[in-house]
Every structure is written in structure tokens, then in C-alpha cells.
Amino acid sequence: MPRYLIERDIEGAGLMTPAELKSVSQTSCSVLNELGPQVQWEHSYVTDDKVYCVYRAPNEALVREHAQRGGFPANRISVVSSVIDPLTAE
Template identity: 65%
Template structure:
């Protein structure tokens, strides 16, 4: 299953409270439950003004549908071609 990184511009994202992040996460999970089991949210990285989400999905269209249903911005979707980590250097 392809993996994607979704860039979402959300000014002040790094200042969101745990309650706000919980609410956003619940909305995302609610939408995912109503969609195909083929799309999965793996995790997200919250920075000052962006959230980078990692998803598995069959295609970009499904990611865009999830964002539209949940009211989430999608500024860029990048398909992951390879994952590397320190073990790659060995």
C-alpha cells in the first residue's frame, strides 16, 4: 500500500492545546471509520505552523476526500518512494 506525507498549513499549529489536538484527531478518526478500510492514518508531526501527516492509502484522491470530509487543509501530498534510517548506513 502506498504511503504519503501530507503537508497541512495551519498557522499556530504548534500552540494547539492537547484538547484541540484530541478534537482534530477524533474528527480524523471519525471520517476514516466512515471511509474505506484501505486508508490509514499512521501518525503526524506538529510544527509551529504546519502539521505533516503520514497516511497509507491506495491513491491521492482518497487522501483528498478524507481532508474534504474532515475540513482539513491539504497544501501538498508527497508519495513516499523509500524510507531510510540509521540502519540504512550499515
């Protein structure tokens, strides 16, 4: 199944409290439960004004539907073509 990197512009994302992050996570999981197991959230990175999320889904349309239902921006969605790390150099 394809992996997607979703870039979300969220002003002040890095200032969100643990309670706010928990609430956003709960909303995301609730929508994922509605969509079924074909859309999977792997993890997210929170920076100052952006959140980068990694998802697995059969297509981009389901990633966009998750964002719409959850009320999250999905400013850019990119298909991950490869993953590299230090082991790639060996």
C-alpha cells in the same frame, strides 16, 4: 499500499492545546471510519505552523477526500518512495 506525506498549513498548529489536538484527531478518525479500512493514518508531526501527516491509501484521491470531509487543508501530498534511517547506513 502507497504511503503519503501530507503537508498541512495550519497557522499556530504548534500552539494547539492537548484538547484541541484530541478534537482534531477524533475528527480525523471519524472520517477514516466512514472511508473504511483502505485509508490508514499512521501518525502526524506538529510544528509551529504546519502539520505533517503520514497516511497509507490506495490512491491520492482518497487522501484528498479525507481532508475535504474532515475540513483539513492538504496543501501538498507526496508519495513516499523510500524510508531511510540510521540502519540504512549499515
